[in-house]
Amino acid sequence: MKSIPCALTIAGTDPSGGAGIQADLKTFQELKTYGMSVITSVVAQNTTGVQNVHHLPVEMIEQQLDSVMTDIPFQAFKTGMIANVDMMQAIAQKIIGLNITYVMDPVMVATSGDPLIARDARDYLRKKLLPMTSLVTPNIPEAEDITGEKIETLDDMKKAANQIVHEFGAGASLVKGGHLQGEAIDFLYDGSSIHTFSTKRIDTKNTHGTGCTYSAAITAYLSQGDSLPVAVKKAKDYVTAAIRHSFSLGHGSGPANHWAQHMERVR
Ligand SMILES: Nc1ncnc2c1ncn2[C@@H]1O[C@H](COP(=O)(O)OP(=O)(O)O)[C@@H](O)[C@H]1O
Numbered sequence: 001m002k003s004i005p006c007a008l009t010i011a012g013t014d015p016s017g018g019a020g021i022q023a024d025l026k027t028f029q030e031l032k033t034y035g036m037s038v039i040t041s042v043v044a045q046n047t048t049g050v051q052n053v054h055h056l057p058v059e060m061i062e063q064q065l066d067s068v069m070t071d072i073p074f075q076a077f078k079t080g081m082i083a084n085v086d087m088m089q090a091i092a093q094k095i096i097g098l099n100i101t102y103v104m105d106p107v108m109v110a111t112s113g114d115p116l117i118a119r120d121a122r123d124y125l126r127k128k129l130l131p132m133t134s135l136v137t138p139n140i141p142e143a144e145d146i147t148g149e150k151i152e153t154l155d156d157m158k159k160a161a162n163q164i165v166h167e168f169g170a171g172a173s174l175v176k177g178g179h180l181q182g183e184a185i186d187f188l189y190d191g192s193s194i195h196t197f198s199t200k201r202i203d204t205k206n207t208h209g210t211g212c213t214y215s216a217a218i219t220a221y222l223s224q225g226d227s228l229p230v231a232v233k234k235a236k237d238y239v240t241a242a243i244r245h246s247f248s249l250g251h252g253s254g255p256a257n258h259w260a261q262h263m264e265r266v267r
């Protein structure tokens, strides 16, 4: 029988289906990658914001990781919301020395402005987890938090991408420009050169979960053996189509559309 690429996401939940674990699994499924998940926190949230958060006990996160890792091999994994230092330490222990492609979405704050990780966890993420990554995918506020520098221009973005690799030890970094004005431009620095990924900005408020979707798509393509620039290019196409056909669901920022690629193919 043909083997299937497998990917794991370690993240929090979104019962409204737009972000977190739910977005990751939808993306893996669409991209023909067998998806698995380890839940860190159960988040009561929807398109308008976060209503409540329940963090799972660290032992439960460790046990979920053991359940997956002792049973099904995977070619790549991603992390999203890891709310506190205890969780980060436990996850770091499990993945250290694994030698499997690791994509980190350094989730800190939801689009609604609600904080998703503790203040001191940002420091641990920056100092201990970043050096373990193959790729980190910060948006502008996250890149500012990591580097401690304001990002206002495209040159600032490129500088941050470079700094995150050379000063903070990430394997590669993709600084996303969704929070700037004008074209939606992202810069990938792979340790030797900058690659630019640009699309026209789509006029919509429905961008809930786009960061999760983008990093999950990159993880899926990497699990299939694509090189980093190719995986990012294909994932950018995926997330752009998902934003272009996003759903006006809910009372806030609606979710990305994971069937968008099919819709664009049949037109
Ligand atoms: N309105 C938009 N039109 C087109 N692409 C967008 C738009 N907003 C964000 N993007 C793209 O979506 C991806 C997610 O970016 P961003 O919004 O910066 O991250 P996050 O969701 O983590 O805050 C990036 O590729 C970014 O360029």
Ligand SMILES: Cc1ncc(COP(=O)(O)OP(=O)(O)O)c(N)n1
Pocket (backbone or CB within 6 Å): 011, 012, 013, 014, 018, 019, 020, 021, 043, 045, 080, 081, 107, 109, 110, 111, 112, 116, 207, 208, 209, 210, 211, 212, 213
């Ligand atoms: C559980 C959980 N993880 C991450 C996020 C943030 O998602 P992101 O794709 O960065 O963007 P928004 O959903 O904030 O628009 C989240 N909300 N929940």
